[in-house]
Amino acid sequence: MSILNGSLSMGRRMAESRMLDECTITRPGEKAWDEELGEWITTQVVVYSGRCRIKHPSTVARDVEAGSQLLAVSFTEIHLPLAASGVMADDTVTVDASPTRVEQAGRQFIVTAPFDGSQSTALRFRVEAFDERRLA
Template sequence: MSLAAAALLARGRRAAEALMVDACTIRRRTGETTDPDTGVITPTYQQLYAGRCRVQQPTAQATAQDPGQAHVLMLRLEVQLPMSVTGLAVDDEVLITASAHDPDLPGRVFLVRDLAHKTHATARRVQVQERTS
């Protein structure tokens, strides 16, 4: 890559990160533990990332699914992360921990569904899904 292209890409990444005014934690389920007294099973996780992010919703349309007798709506969103975030996988969990402009975002948990890769990306764009009902 030429120096001019590298400088332009670095400038684009700085601009993309400037828009990442929310914060999230990304974790991967590693197993579970069982409380010997109560028998309660608790998942265990490995933290992959904690830091800035940006949540975008390309469309406001949820997908209806009917597992068993439950009616579940699945909402698709995009979480944008710095390019330095690597090693993500499908089914990793994204927990929104803070939001500068949307008080409904903190506490929401999304599951990674699609990963995107490209040569001149200014942000890591991860397609996620939220269970809404």
């Protein structure tokens, strides 16, 4: 095994050891008519369920001007094991449990974009909050 492969393997183990949260990633599936409710119901397809890590890649927020408002923008990432696959933009991430921040359980995020690259230690996706903390 080359030095690069050894380092990469060690980096992947370290990345996964920091994935202490549990999350479920879903996307809309088929629609079915519910006679009782009299409306179409969309089933949710589970894309991934397991270990994850929610983090800010930078603690520094960036000021942006939107119309006549000055907003502070920071980005959040979700990290998944490399074995996870199939996650796409617009998927919904639900934090099921977070031992280090219990109040995170139940929070939802929307996947906006992947971070691509070779020699990755984890799958990383940019996400936006999709709950009461989301900016209008």
